Amino acid sequence: MSPAPTCSCRSSSPSRPCWSASPPPFAGLVIDAIDRKRLLLAALVVYAAAGTAPLYLDSLGAIIGSRAVVGLCEAAIMTCCTTLIGDYWAGSRRSRYLGLQTLVATVAATVFLALGGGLGAAGWRTPFWLYLVALVLVVPMYRLIWQPVPSSGKLPPLPWRALLVPCLITLVGGVVFYALVVQLSFVLDGLGVTSSAAIGGVSAAMSIATAAGSASFAKLSSRRPRTLLPIAFGLAAAGLAIVFAAGNVALVTAGAMVTGLGTGLLLPVLLTWATNRLHFDQRGRGTGLWTGFLFVGEFASPLVVAAFKAASGDLQQALGVLAVVALALAVVALLVVPRSAPPLNVTD
Template sequence: MSTTLARDDTRAGAPQGALLVSLSTLAVLGAVLIAPVQPSIARAFAGQPGLDALVPLSLTVPALAVAVLAPVAGRVVDRVGRLRLLTASLLAYALFGTAPLWLDSLPAIVTSRALVGVAEAGIMTCCTTLIGDLFDGARRNRYFGLQTVATSLSAVVFIAAGGALAAGNWRTPFWLYAVGVLGALAVPALLREPAPRCAGALPPLDRRRLRAPLAVTFVGGLVFYTPIVELSYVLDALGVRSATTIGAVSAAAAVATCAGAASFARLARRGPAVLLPLAFALAGVGLAGVALAGSVATVLLCAAVASAGTGLLLPSMLTWTLGDLPLEQRGRATGWWTAALFGGEFVCPLVVLALSGLLGALSWALAGVALLALALAAATRSLPARASAPMMTGIAK
């Protein structure tokens, strides 16, 4: 059965792109929304066994679930199609995301959070795959860049929203997960399936071609998450105790991430063989500056440089990974890419903590991550020419 569809059949335009970019932010919502209510949750369940481990686990377990299950989601995407899984994942996201509104057991809440991660694995894999399916050339590059812009900005918005909604009751922010129902209604209304259901055996995935992109994406996820996780600790070490100042610096870094991601559409024609070294170099230089900074102004400047690099990094790694893969393999490749990215983000604080203990200070740990980024900048300069090839689409022009 042919997998080539006429462009008119998919109705891919601004509404479809905006929907897919918006739905991509739901994984960020799952990760950061409850960050401001962690102390309130701890107080609500004071005295419960395992409290010190379970409360932070409620924040991080969705990312772990995404890292583990995104490859499974990718296989389902290629087997049964994109829209079935996306719709089901959005409904599951709403169901399990709002579950803490009525759960009275901390282990049960953590379990519901893990199931949110299962839903996020499906959402992220489907949305990214569909952007690759429904758009080509400069339009695809623009939406891949916008995907990173939206997720970066939404992190700031969702943290603020979580804190505001939790002012009266720590459970209130969980109502926001009900947005998954709206997404589940919008998907069949705005999108049509670009890939027919596969009745036979799936065509083999070119794993050999994916090894290097996935390895770089795993480390890239670690580099990407380092300024997000560690910036507040750096400022604290400089004696900054004002939450307003810390928030302002973090917001500025998020804006720089958006600027880096927004530049991808204009620079994409140069290919990953140029953009990956540039992105890793900016991240490495910026993180080295943060590690050595002796003032808030220097931290702000260097964090902006690092974040601009990481903003450019994500869409560059994604286009390199998907490359010229055919539509029948794209779901599985996207699943593995998502798993590598979230896996790197999940181990980031653990790696930085281990380096801090080994080297004696957070600044040295950040310097170590900076050296790793610079090493990857040098390594990716030798990418083969085909790494710069534009990603093909299964949609006929």
């Protein structure tokens, strides 16, 4: 499964592209109208080609262009994989695999960031060889993944009213989800931590907590989104508040882990809530639409934090403001999610 994209400009790591365009609605249309499997395999091949492009490109403009193509491919890959999970399984099994998707993405991001950092010692171009992993996946995916039989006839319209609220909450949720992923190293730097190993250790602790939050979704999916969304946003708010008040590395680590627990649970809850009730020939477009809102939120996250920092004068204070935003989202979820919304593991 493809990890969630980023805009942190860590271009040495293939786990997260430096710039992500947001074409998932188009990808979703192709998925519903034509074929899930072929688009996924084609996106993997182009992803590998564009990802390794900085190995031989010298122009900064061309390298930035290749990052945009990486973002396009990653959006298509994520949309295809998520749609296929919805196609293959239902109920609690679907919940289990959606949680596993976020868990694997988090672990992969951590591993590839570490590998990219290690390979970077051999030169700034060397980490881009890691993008060839995508090609290694093409053959087994071609053999093991099956294309569900498409519906015949005209595609039905999307249930826009049902999707609008989940997508809007996902937009702001993407800002919350991605904030500490980008800002954690800067917070530590502000506390005088300059050791790459120490920063990496705190980041790894947050990643482990995020994975644990994602893993918990399978057991919690029998509950309703009106219950789980406030819990997820509440945990994220509590973690960001701890980071805001922290004066040492131990407290920052604790706050990062609490935030990770919340955001790790948040993504599969939002995704399942938005797309669970979609039919087969709506699922690709609906998943693509949700992914697009998430990507825009993640892209905007550093900009929002920068605006909060400019207003408050300090990064930790900016994260404190974001904690208030996350807490407000927990309250909003209680107000806008109807009591009649079914449990997340109910698909029919």
